[in-house]
Structures are given as C-alpha cells and as structure tokens.
C-alpha cells in the first residue's frame with residue numbers, strides 16, 4: 001500500500017523530528033523515496049508460513065542514489081494503528 005498524502009506528511013514530520021540529518025549509511029546521499037507499507041512473512045520453525053497472525057507493518061524507503069532499501073516500523077511512525 002503506497003502512502004496517501006496524509007501519511008506522507010506524517011512520515012516527513014517524523015523524519016524532521018527524529019532524524020533531521022539522516023543520510024544513507026551506504027553511500028552518504030540524502031535523497032530518498034517512500035515505497036509501500038509491507039508486512040514481512042514470518043517463517044515458522046517447521047518451515048511453514050502462517051496464514052494469519054500478528055504482523056509488523058513496515059514502510060519501505062529507498063535511497064535514490066544507491067538503491068539501498070530501508071524499512072521503518074509503520075506503527076512507530078504513526079502510519080498504522
């Protein structure tokens with residue numbers, strides 16, 4: 001799910017408050033784009049993937065210079081309840 005304008009504003013506010021000097025730790029550039037809110041799959045010890053269960057939604061953020069993908073906790077940012 002891509003961010004709507006309100007979510008994008010919240011993410012930008014979060015970054016300005018918490019990480020005002022944030023730069024890509026791989027290449028040092030500071031140009032990023034947000035992607036989708038995703039929920040990574042959990043693989044159980046027996047190798048199966050549960051169909052239901054708790055997930056921890058993450059916001060994808062991509063460095064536009066080197067392509068490094070970062071994931072931010074969507075709950076902590078305030079994008080998901």
Ligand SMILES: [Zn+2]
Pocket residue numbers: 024025026027028029063064065066067068
């Ligand atoms: Zn980078």
